[in-house]
Each structure stands twice: as structure tokens, then as C-alpha cells.
Amino acid sequence: MKVAVLGECMIELSQQSDDQYKIGFGGDTLNTAIYLCRCNGEADYFSVLGDDPYSQNMLDAWRSEGVGINHVRIKNSKLPGLYIINNDENGERYFNYWRQNSPARTMLSDYPVILDEIKSYEMIFLSGITLSLYPQDDLVALFNCLSQYRKEGGIVIFDNNYRINNWMSTHDAIEVFTKMMSLTDIALLSFDDEKALYGTHSIEDCITRWVDSGTSEVVVKNGHHGCHFYKDKACTFYPLETVLTPVDTTAAGDSFNGAYIAAKLQGLNNEACIKAGQQCASTVIMHKGAIINRDICLLGGDL
Numbered sequence: 001m002k003v004a005v006l007g008e009c010m011i012e013l014s015q016q017s018d019d020q021y022k023i024g025f026g027g028d029t030l031n032t033a034i035y036l037c038r039c040n041g042e043a044d045y046f047s048v049l050g051d052d053p054y055s056q057n058m059l060d061a062w063r064s065e066g067v068g069i070n071h072v073r074i075k076n077s078k079l080p081g082l083y084i085i086n087n088d089e090n091g092e093r094y095f096n097y098w099r100q101n102s103p104a105r106t107m108l109s110d111y112p113v114i115l116d117e118i119k120s121y122e123m124i125f126l127s128g129i130t131l132s133l134y135p136q137d138d139l140v141a142l143f144n145c146l147s148q149y150r151k152e153g154g155i156v157i158f159d160n161n162y163r164i165n166n167w168m169s170t171h172d173a174i175e176v177f178t179k180m181m182s183l184t185d186i187a188l189l190s191f192d193d194e195k196a197l198y199g200t201h202s203i204e205d206c207i208t209r210w211v212d213s214g215t216s217e218v219v220v221k222n223g224h225h226g227c228h229f230y231k232d233k234a235c236t237f238y239p240l241e242t243v244l245t246p247v248d249t250t251a252a253g254d255s256f257n258g259a260y261i262a263a264k265l266q267g268l269n270n271e272a273c274i275k276a277g278q279q280c281a282s283t284v285i286m287h288k289g290a291i292i293n294r295d296i297c298l299l300g301g302d303l
Contacts, residue, residue, distance in 0.1 A: 001265050002042040002068070003157075004121035005033040006114075007130045008104035009047055010081035010097075011054050014250070014289040021084070025058045026290030028129050028161050030067075031251045034291055035258025035280060037066040038298055041265045044068030044121070046114055048103040050078035065294070073111050075103040085250055085289070093250045097165070108138040115145040124149065125261065127159040128193070131176050132166035139176060146183045158184040159257055162193040173197060181213035188257050191222040203228050207235060219260065219274070221253055229274055238274045246285035254290070256281040259299065 007029025013021040033043040045067050049055035051074055058080070062069050081099030088094070099105075108114060118124050124146070134142065146156055158180060167173040174197065181187075187210050194206045203220050207230045210218050218230040226239040246252070259280035263273040280298045287296065 001122050002044060003033075003036065003123045003125050003261060003265070004046060004071075004118040005029050005036075005043050006046045006118070006124065006126040008081065008099070008102055008133055009045075009049070009058060010083050010099060010102070012083060012085065012290060014085045014248075015087060016288065022289065024289055024291060025054075025061065026083070026251065028127050028159065028251075028254050029125065030062070031254035031290050032125060032127075032159070032257040032261070033067050034062070034065045035251075035255040035284075035298070036262045037258075038294070039259045039262035039276065039280060041258070041262030042066075042068070043125075044071055046071045046107070046118060048073045048075050048078075048107045048110065049080050050074070050103060051076050052079055055080055071114065071117055073103075073107070075110070078103040080104075085248070087248050087288075090246070092246075093248060102133075105133045106135075106138075108134055108141055112141070115141060119145065119149050119152070119154065121154070123155045123157060123261070123265075125157045125159075125257070127161040128173075128177065128180075129161045129163060129166060131180060132163065132173075143179055143183060150183065150185070155185045156183055157186040157188065157257075157261065159188045159253065160190060160193045160197070161253070162190075162197045164196060170197065178213070181210055181215060184210070184213075184215045186217040187215045187219065188253070188260065189218065189220050190253050191220050194220075204235075219277075221256055221277075223252075227274060227278070229270060231270060236270075238271070238278065240278060240282070242282065244282060244286060248288045249285050251290040252281045252285050255284040255298075 009027035009030040012024045012026040081102035083097045220228040224243045256277035260277035263276040
């Protein structure tokens with residue numbers, strides 16, 4: 001089983017010292033696709049890049065990771081977005097973005113056939129950042145596609161990944177997220193992002209909001225506090241086996257997603273899927289940048 005992953009990848013500059021940065025690439029959904037493939041899953045990426053050398057380098061790197069790139073479009077005379085990561089003394093990351101002219105923002109209007117292509121997959125993964133890219137008409141087309149896809153038996157997986165600066169207003173974001181909730185089968189949520197969007201509330205309230213909207217499986221990632229899992233009217237808490245002091249929390253949630261989905265594709269039980277996600281994320285946060293070196297073991301031999 002292969003997953004269709006929709007989103008945007010950008011050039012990444014990650015801080016190595018006070019005045020030195022390492023160039024790479026990243027983006028929440030692409031990060032998930034790469035870690036999914038590293039954890040023995042399969043994913044095809046749907047996005048748009050430019051015809052510049054950096055875009056070609058990205059394609060080469062994704063291919064080497066096993067991520068399918070046949071559905072990545074190239075738009076002439078365009079450049080991908082760019083972001084810079086800085087970290088505080090606790091490893092928490094802060095971003096600055098240059099993405100206004102990214103060709104991924106007009107992917108669905110420039111290449112509407114993509115909405116037909118993704119329907120051939122048994123699972124589709126996207127995020128709140130993916131939704132923030134698209135204008136209203138494209139969102140309507142996407143939501144109509146997802147609605148029909150689910151009626152035909154497809155599974156939609158959604159990571160909330162709310163970034164306030166990506167939206168015109170909180171009201172607009174809530175309106176889009178509310179529609180997305182009704183189209184989601186599996187929600188992989190960051191509790192910090194839920195609180196940023198809806199204000200202070202409990203994890204129980206968070207789960208109830210998604211379940212009442214029609215989501216059947218909910219994971220609430222809550223950093224070093226562990227995570228909560230809901231399915232079949234039962235909620236289970238999974239603490240972290242070891243609480244670490246992170247070097248860089250970039251892609252913590254994305255890597256959790258990748259390992260979790262990969263384990264699900266392999267038919268593992270709910271606990272094994274959660275543990276795989278936690279193990280992968282715990283490894284990634286001990287290294288700089290969104291995509292860590294490929295020779296680092298992510299799952300400790302558990303899968």
C-alpha cells in the first residue's frame with residue numbers, strides 16, 4: 001500500500017553556529033514522506049518545484065530516499081520557497097519563511113489532474129500547512145475530491161500543523177479546519193497547535209471535537225508529556241519511555257507521522273504504531289535539521 005502525500009517542500013537553512021548555516025530542504029509533508037519511506041513504508045509526493053538547480057537537487061535527494069517523484073511537477077522560471085531555522089537553548093525551533101511565490105501554492109489550479117491522480121491511492125496524507133497554501137477555489141476543489149475519495153473507501157490522514165502566520169485570520173483557519181475535520185479518518189495532532197488555534201483546553205476536549213466531527217482515529221502528540229490515542233470509543237495514554245533534552249525539535253511531529261503511518265501500513269497494532277512514532281521522533285530531535293543523516297537508526301530494531 002502506497003500513500004499519496006500533498007504539500008510543499010522548500011530550501012532549508014539550519015543554524016549550525018552563530019554565523020554558519022547548513023543548506024538542505026524540508027517541509028512538513030515532505031519530512032513525513034521521507035521518514036515514512038525510511039521506516040519501510042511507501043509514499044509518492046505531490047508538489048511543484050522550479051526549474052532551478054536547487055529544485056533538481058531536491059528531486060535527486062527524494063529519489064534516493066525512495067520517495068516517489070513521478071507526480072512532482074516542474075514550473076519554468078519559478079523558484080521553491082525558502083525558510084531558516086534558528087534554535088533556542090532548549091532546542092525549540094523558530095522559523096522565518098520566504099514562500100509567497102512558491103509554485104506549490106498554485107498546484108491545484110495549475111495541474112487540476114492531480115485531484116484525479118490522488119484518488120488511485122488507498123491513503124492520502126496532508127496537513128494544515130498544505131491547506132494554508134491554497135486559495136479558496138482550490139480548497140473547495142480539494143474538499144470535494146476528498147469527500148468523493150472517502151465515499152469510495154479511501155482513507156484521509158491529516159496533521160493539524162497550524163502556523164498562524166500562514167493564515168489571514170484565526171477565523172479563516174478555524175473555518176477551513178472545521179471542514180477538514182469532517183473529511184479526516186486519522187488525525188495526527190500536535191496539542192500545542194490545537195491550543196494555538198482554539199485557545200487553552202483539555203486533551204479530552206480536543207479529542208471530542210475531532211471525534212464529533214467524524215474522525216475515527218485520533219492521536220494527540222504532546223511533546224515530552226507523551227501522547228493520547230483514541231479509537232473505537234476508547235482512549236489510551238502512551239508516555240515516553242525516556243524524556244530527552246532535544247537538540248532541535250524540527251520535524252519531531254513529522255517524523256512521528258512517518259513512522260506511525262509506516263507501521264500502520266505494515267499491519268502493526270495501535271500500540272506498536274504509537275511506539276514506532278515516539279521512537280523515531282525521539283531520535284530525530286537529537287540531531288540538527290528536519291532530515292537527519294540516513295545512516296542513523298530510527299527505530300532501534302523494533303520493526
